[in-house]
Amino acid sequence: MTSRHGGLPTARVPDASMSLLNDVARTPLEPAYQTVADQRAREGRRRATVRYRTMSGLLAVALGLATTSAALALRAPQPAVLAARAILEKQIGERTAAVDGLRMQNAETAQKIAALQATVLAARDSPLVEQLAADSVLSGASALTGPGLRITLSDAPDVGTVVDPDRRVQDVDLQILVNGLWAAGAEAIAVNDHRLTSMTAIRSAGSAILVDLNPLVGPYVVDAIGDASDLQTRLARVSAGQHLATLRTTYSIGVDVSAKRSLELPAASLPELRSASVPVGVPLLKGSAGAGTPTGSGSPSEAGAG
């Protein structure tokens, strides 16, 4: 009787393509064990010589020792790693101390420069001194003390466990407030004792607000020097005033505005010298390096950028 299975059924393993994995999984035992066992069954047990026994015993001891020490070495904390970590920590400490020292030195030198500048200019050119003083107020180069307005923004208390970013003070709130204060005629502004200049950015990174790249934590105290009542009325007129009201009513963010007799604003970090030129007709100091050629160049727009 013929059937559809006419010829011999082809013996084909369905998973032939995975023979490697099958080999690994199905014959995990060393084939040598079986070979030796078969051989022994055929030829009978051979007496092992003493030398052979000693050798295999020693080899076994060595293997056990090596494996154990390897396992122990893998488990032990790497002394080299710990040492490297300690060295790194020490280096970080040293460098931080060095940076602090240099920063102190820098501040001292800046003070000296300012004092020397004041004495030299005061003797010769009083209008220039006045202009310099006015400029340093605007550029934030000098610390300021004066009457002004203090506005404190604080995050709304959490409702339940949900953290609602809308109920937090955000970078845009501080931006609007600061811009409003400038527009209202503030002479100098500081946020949490970070003096703002024309180059200062207020931005956020994650949930933190950065002022001049320094991360701040709430409450955010915005100090503005100027005539307090004037500032307050003008601030209420610009959009910043409306924004503050919205923050208070809609998002329950704490907004506290108070006039202060005396506010102390620190100096901003030293401005970078971006462009310098020698005015016409000013004699250069003799003997200094590069005398006779004005150092520094650049367009005025570069200095005012930002």
Added chain:
Amino acid sequence: MIAVLGLVIGVVAGLLFEPTVPVSLQPYLPIAVVAALDALFGGLRALLDGIFDDRVFLVSFLSNVVVAALIVFLGDQLGVGSQLSTGVVVVLGIRIFSNAAAIRRHLFKA
């Protein structure tokens, strides 16, 4: 049985004296230990199958460790060290698993 006895003595000595491994050998240790485990499980299974043999056990143990270290060394030289190590660990891991399963069947008949 002399091989098993020797191995036990070696392990105890290793635990007692804690010899330090040369730093140059450190990269080969993990694979070598896995290979040694494979040989151990193979030996145990052979013992339960009744076909254990000192010579085969020791030779397989030694060759496993040496070949594993050699593969890692070769892989490091060729720049495929981690991939080769992974491959070796996979193969040895499968073998260890199947041997462990066979041992389990012997011991618990399940």
